[in-house]
Amino acid sequence: MCLGIPGQIVEITDADRLMAMADISGVRREVSVACVATPDLSDLLGKWALIHVGFAMSVIDADEAEKTLEALRGLGEAQETLEAMAEGTAAVIGHTSGVTEVAQ
Amino acid sequence: MRYVEEFRDPVAAKAVLTAIEAVVEEIGATAEDPVHIMEICGGHTHAIFRYGLDRLTPKGIEFIHGPGCPVCVLPMSRIDECVEIAERPEVIFCTFGDAMRVPGTRKSLLQAKADGADIRMVYSPLDALEIARRNAEREVVFFGLGFETTTPSTALSIQQAARESLSNFSVFCNHITVPPPIKALLDDPHMVLDGFVGPGHVSMVIGTHPYDFIAETYGKPIVVAGFEPLDLLQSVLMVLRQIRDGRAEVENQYARVVPEHGNPASLAAIEDVYEPRPTFEWRGLGEIDASGLRIRATYAAFDAEEKFAVGYGAGPRIVPEPEGCACGQVMTGRIKPTGCPQYGTGCTPEMPLGALMVSSEGACAAYYQYGATDDTLEAAE
Amino acid sequence: MNMTTPIKPARLRGDRVTMAHGGGGKAMRDLIEEIFTDVFLPPGSEDQARLTSDALREPGAQLAFTTDSFVVSPPEFPGGDIGKIAVCGTVNDLAVGGAKPLWLSAAFIIEEGCEFALLRRIVASMQAEADKAGVRIVTGDTKVVERGSADKVFVTTAGVGVIPARRDMRAENIRPGDVALVNGVLGDHGATILAARGDMALTTDIQSDCQSLNALIEAVLQAAPNTRAARDATRGGVASALNEMADAAGVQIEIDETTLPLRPEVKGVCEVLGLDPLYLANEGILVLFVPADEAGAALAAMKSVDAGRNATAIGRATSGVAGRVTMSTLFGGQRLVDTLVGEQLPRIC
Numbered sequence: 001m002c003l004g005i006p007g008q009i010v011e012i013t014d015a016d017r018l019m020a021m022a023d024i025s026g027v028r029r030e031v032s033v034a035c036v037a038t039p040d041l042s043d044l045l046g047k048w049a050l051i052h053v054g055f056a057m058s059v060i061d062a063d064e065a066e067k068t069l070e071a072l073r074g075l076g077e078a079q080e081t082l083e084a085m086a087e088g089t090a091a092v093i094g095h096t097s098g099v100t101e102v103a104q
Numbered sequence: 105m106r107y108v109e110e111f112r113d114p115v116a117a118k119a120v121l122t123a124i125e126a127v128v129e130e131i132g133a134t135a136e137d138p139v140h141i142m143e144i145c146g147g148h149t150h151a152i153f154r155y156g157l158d159r160l161t162p163k164g165i166e167f168i169h170g171p172g173c174p175v176c177v178l179p180m181s182r183i184d185e186c187v188e189i190a191e192r193p194e195v196i197f198c199t200f201g202d203a204m205r206v207p208g209t210r211k212s213l214l215q216a217k218a219d220g221a222d223i224r225m226v227y228s229p230l231d232a233l234e235i236a237r238r239n240a241e242r243e244v245v246f247f248g249l250g251f252e253t254t255t256p257s258t259a260l261s262i263q264q265a266a267r268e269s270l271s272n273f274s275v276f277c278n279h280i281t282v283p284p285p286i287k288a289l290l291d292d293p294h295m296v297l298d299g300f301v302g303p304g305h306v307s308m309v310i311g312t313h314p315y316d317f318i319a320e321t322y323g324k325p326i327v328v329a330g331f332e333p334l335d336l337l338q339s340v341l342m343v344l345r346q347i348r349d350g351r352a353e354v355e356n357q358y359a360r361v362v363p364e365h366g367n368p369a370s371l372a373a374i375e376d377v378y379e380p381r382p383t384f385e386w387r388g389l390g391e392i393d394a395s396g397l398r399i400r401a402t403y404a405a406f407d408a409e410e411k412f413a414v415g416y417g418a419g420p421r422i423v424p425e426p427e428g429c430a431c432g433q434v435m436t437g438r439i440k441p442t443g444c445p446q447y448g449t450g451c452t453p454e455m456p457l458g459a460l461m462v463s464s465e466g467a468c469a470a471y472y473q474y475g476a477t478d479d480t481l482e483a484a485e
Numbered sequence: 486m487n488m489t490t491p492i493k494p495a496r497l498r499g500d501r502v503t504m505a506h507g508g509g510g511k512a513m514r515d516l517i518e519e520i521f522t523d524v525f526l527p528p529g530s531e532d533q534a535r536l537t538s539d540a541l542r543e544p545g546a547q548l549a550f551t552t553d554s555f556v557v558s559p560p561e562f563p564g565g566d567i568g569k570i571a572v573c574g575t576v577n578d579l580a581v582g583g584a585k586p587l588w589l590s591a592a593f594i595i596e597e598g599c600e601f602a603l604l605r606r607i608v609a610s611m612q613a614e615a616d617k618a619g620v621r622i623v624t625g626d627t628k629v630v631e632r633g634s635a636d637k638v639f640v641t642t643a644g645v646g647v648i649p650a651r652r653d654m655r656a657e658n659i660r661p662g663d664v665a666l667v668n669g670v671l672g673d674h675g676a677t678i679l680a681a682r683g684d685m686a687l688t689t690d691i692q693s694d695c696q697s698l699n700a701l702i703e704a705v706l707q708a709a710p711n712t713r714a715a716r717d718a719t720r721g722g723v724a725s726a727l728n729e730m731a732d733a734a735g736v737q738i739e740i741d742e743t744t745l746p747l748r749p750e751v752k753g754v755c756e757v758l759g760l761d762p763l764y765l766a767n768e769g770i771l772v773l774f775v776p777a778d779e780a781g782a783a784l785a786a787m788k789s790v791d792a793g794r795n796a797t798a799i800g801r802a803t804s805g806v807a808g809r810v811t812m813s814t815l816f817g818g819q820r821l822v823d824t825l826v827g828e829q830l831p832r833i834c
Contacts, residue, residue: 002147002253002305003833004331004361005756006107017264025106025753027680028688032230034260035369048107050308050361051757053200053833054228054686055257057370058308058361060107065360069110072334076119108756117816146834156818174834201758201830227685227758227831250834333816453826464759465834475811475821 004052006060009033009044020044022051031056107360111332117160120337125162127344133164140166140296141343142437144286145303146173146465147331153474155333161340168437169467171285171389172303174250174278175202176435176459176466179385180425182278183208185414189245189276190221192412196239197223198232199247206462229261229275236265236273245408248275253305255279255397256370259377262399262406276408277399279378282306283314284395285386290322294438299343301336302328304358309374311366312354319352330358377403381416387459388425388432431458434467441468448472495519502599507629517627520601524608525591525622534623536588538647545650549584551575552643560603560637562681564673564692567640568607570768572614572622573697574719575644580699581715581771583654583706584646586618591642592626596635603637618697620644652706656733658713661804664780665738666773668701668787669694669795670746671723675765676754685758685831691750696769701792708786709779717771721825723799724763726772727810728824737805740812740822744799758831763812763822765829774802 007022007029018034020041032055033044049056133139143149149169152158158167171177183206190197190213197213204214204225217223222242226232229246236244248258258275265273282303289295302315307328318326325346329339339357346353356362377400384396398416399407409415425431429451430444441447441460451457453469460466464473496515505512522530540546553574560567572589579586591611595604615622673694680687698717706712714734718726731738747762755762769792775783780798787793805811810822 002145002251002303003756003759004253004305004308024757026689026691026748026750027753027757029227029686029757032257032260034373035256035367037369048105050305052253052305053257054230055260057253057256057305058363058367061360061363062105065105065107065110068335068338068357068360072113072116072120072338075123076116079119079122112815114816153820154814155816156814156820157816158818160816160818200833202832202834204830205827225684225831227687227833231684231686254833453823463834464832473821473823475823 002052004050004057006048007031007051007056008046008048009056012041012045015041020056022049022056024051029054108332111330111334113334116334117337120334120341121160124165124337124341124344127341127348128162128164131164131344131348135163138164138166139298139344139347140168140437141299141301141340142168142170142297143301144170144172144282145306146176146463147305148301148303148329148336149173149467149470150465151331151333151336153470156474157333157336165340168297169434171289171386171435172251172282173463173465174254174280175206175463176431177280177386177388178203178206178249178278178459179387180207180209181385183212184210186213186247186276187211187216187221188414189408189412190216190223191219192243194243195222196235196242196244197221197247198226198235198244199223200249201225202463203247203249205456206459207456229258233261233265233270233273236270240272242272243411244273246273246275248277248279251280251282251303251306252309252374255378256309256367256373259373262377262403263373265406266403271405274406274408274411275399277378277397279397280384280386280395281397283317284392285389286318288389288392289436290318290324292436295436297324297437298347299324300326301339301343302326304328304330304335304362307358307362307366309367309370311364312356312362313365315354319354323352325352325355327355327357328362330361384416388435426457429458431460434460441471444468497601500601502595502597502601502604502629504597504629504631506595507627513627520604520608521593521625521627524612525625532624534588536623536645538587540585540587540647540649543650547648549579549582549646549648550643551578552641553578554639554641556636556639557678558636559681560607562693563677565695565768566607566610567638568611569614570695571640571642572611572618572620573695573768575642576618576620576697576699577717577769577771579644579646580697580702581654581717582648583652584648585703586620586644586646586699588645589615589620589622589642590624591622591640593628594635594639595627595629596637597629597632599637607638607640614697618699654712654714656714656716656730657735659730659734659736659774659802660713660776661736661802662777663713663774663802664777664798665727665740665800665802666775666780666784666787666796666798667718667723667746667770668698668773668793669770670748670751671718671767671770672751672755672762672765673748674768675722676751678766679754679758687754687757689750689754691748691754694767694769696792698769698771698792701787701790702771704786704790705773705783709775709783711776711779712783713774713776715771715773718767720766722762722764722766723770723772724761724810724822725825727822728808730772730774731810732808734802735807736802737807738800738802738810739805740800740810742812742814744797746795746797759833760829760831764825777801
């Protein structure tokens with residue numbers, strides 16, 4: 001339910017109607033910023049927001065994103081320690097693909 | 105940071121999966137005696153199969169696919185009413201693409217379009233507003249569909265139409281809310297549920313407190329989750345840890361997007377434009393009290409139900425499901441999609457019988473499309 | 486075949502096609518000559534093309550013949566137009582079957598009110614692409630229909646080519662162990678059209694990948710003579726091409742999500758509209774199967790031509806379950822890649 005995708009606010013296009021241009025991986029779409037409007041709309045420039053059906057619904061909190069990634073990294077480190085203990089050597093976790101190698 | 109790729113890192117996923125395996129072992133869950141975790145949101149169901157997470161997580165976890173696909177739970181009678189409105193010669197009927205293929209008792213919107221109705225797919229209700237501005241002599245109706253995530257967009261569009269006195273714009277409101285069906289499921293004595301993965305984008309609007317009752321009254325853990333695969337895996341881990349520790353809390357894995365108290369501007373717009381209906385029908389679940397929204401009398405001029413006299417409750421409500429269709433049982437987790445006698449034979453994505461096969465977020469379509477039942481598909485090492 | 490100013494003085498009146506241009510009289514002749522045959526055909530050409538080629542006299546050579554209709558809205562888009570697609574599409578249909586494309590026909594269904602200028606641009610673009618691909622447009626037809634009966638212009642091309650002796654590129658030749666290659670990034674055309682159509686109000690810098698692939702295929706066949714089969718991944722995208730090939734050959738095809746070449750903008754369009762890039766249409770992308778020991782050579786040959794600069798291996802055929810296409814996801818999970826049902830619709834949920 002509710003497809004949403006991060007986009008960066010790059011331009012205020014119509015301050016009266018609370019409209020702005022969002023850039024999503026190089027795709028631009030005019031979106032409403034009514035839900036995330038600040039007294040000075042230019043404060044939104046450069047911010048990332050979650051875009052849903054043409055509306056910026058939530059400004060993404062960079063600190064919270066970093067905390068989530070930190071927790072994930074913590075799991076990774078814990079696992080590396082465990083594996084290092086088990087194998088007596090530091091394990092490098094990698095993702096391999098058998099396909100491209102064939103074609104080299 | 106672009107907030108997407110970082111949360112799709114396979115190396116990090118491996119670490120979370122290892123942690124998940126460890127907790128599942130601590131809990132003592134097995135394939136025969138699994139923990140049952142419901143992902144409420146259809147977007148999560150889709151992501152689980154899209155990334156093959158169902159095969160990567162241990163067999164001691166069983167995912168129950170919840171009712172969070174607005175297209176799937178839409179009663180057939182409402183599609184019939186859409187078709188009725190769309191077939192009026194003065195109407196331009198605007199809809200999200202999702203609803204086009206859903207079968208009504210007579211036809212789907214796609215069929216109505218082929219029969220000559222002016223039906224247009226749009227990305228946003230703002231686009232329907234623009235169509236209304238450019239077609240003053242036509243009646244432009246937007247098919248308002250979706251949970252709390254989408255409701256603010258139609259509320260704000262109605263407010264904008266009111267400001268512009270766009271008298272040829274109206275919304276056919278079918279917005280529904282997440283907490284009531286969860287309560288209905290928890291009250292169902294047949295349901296076996298150990299915890300929930302909560303809907304991230306609904307929660308960015310309503311915040312996390314509307315789920316307090318799940319933890320406090322029913323003693324079940326819930327973790328509000330993002331939609332990238334790492335988000336989902338981390339949330340599953342958080343639910344499992346709560347189960348292991350005997351905790352029942354509302355946790356927020358998706359704090360980068362979901363504020364504790366939601367989005368005040370969105371909530372204000374919803375409150376201004378909509379009010380709860382006494383009851384609303386959910387396909388497969390029946391009538392659920394206060395689970396649907398309708399447009400307030402102050403905005404009646406923008407209410408397609410008023411404009412075209414197809415008010416909810418005007419006709420016979422419950423349209424029986426097609427013969428043999430077990431969408432209701434699947435939606436409540438009583439049976440797996442494959443347990444439905446019609447699955448893959450009488451009901452396929454080509455010829456859907458039930459709604460769960462129509463939307464790619466429907467559990468049956470996700471099973472079918474991504475080969476979820478195929479035992480020869482295994483997690484690659 | 487000249488693209489210079491018409492020899493005769495301009496006789497077409499007005500700037501749009503009317504029903505009179507379909508009536509069989511002088512107006513029709515003026516339209517056909519001034520806009521079409523003056524560009525496509527040498528002076529003095531007959532209505533019926535008479536063709537000969539040395540390639541046909543080679544013992545064991547086979548004629549290949551194909552036809553395709555083109556309807557694109559809008560008819561002009563970044564990277565191409567309906568005319569360019571009509572040439573590329575038919576050239577590619579011939580080329581993926583191992584044929585060297587030689588001659589094309591072109592028939593136009595024109596909507597009353599269509600601008601002459603649009604037709605001229607389409608015709609010029611067809612001739613330019615035909616020159617590039619080394620084929621000739623040798624015969625054609627026009628019809629005019631009333632406003633509303635068509636969308637500006639529809640084009641049908643048919644193509645004739647020659648398959649040299651001992652060349653067999655039917656999909657059933659694919660064997661387990663063969664490597665799947667694509668010649669470039671996926672979905673550019675589909676994403677471009679979605680954006681260009683305007684209903685979704687998306688702006689991008691993506692261009693259609695629309696291009697002729699016959700030179701690329703000849704280069705691959707030189708470098709990898711045991712190339713098994715090729716398909717152009719047009720409607721239904723790479724996923725549909727792979728499914729057809731898996732069916733025809735009775736093999737399983739396994740692709741690897743991490744190797745799929747995708748532009749960020751195409752991913753962006755797909756994320757916004759909830760689409761799967763594997764099903765987006767392409768107009769200059771093919772899937773090619775080669776034996777594993779020739780994969781390196783085939784890839785190098787592709788990369789040596791413009792149309793193959795971003796070529797890459799995306800998977801391989803296995804003896805698994807006949808007719809099935811699977812993908813290992815970014816995470817190493819496996820999922821089915823089914824044939825597209827109906828049309829991919831933009832979704833919100």
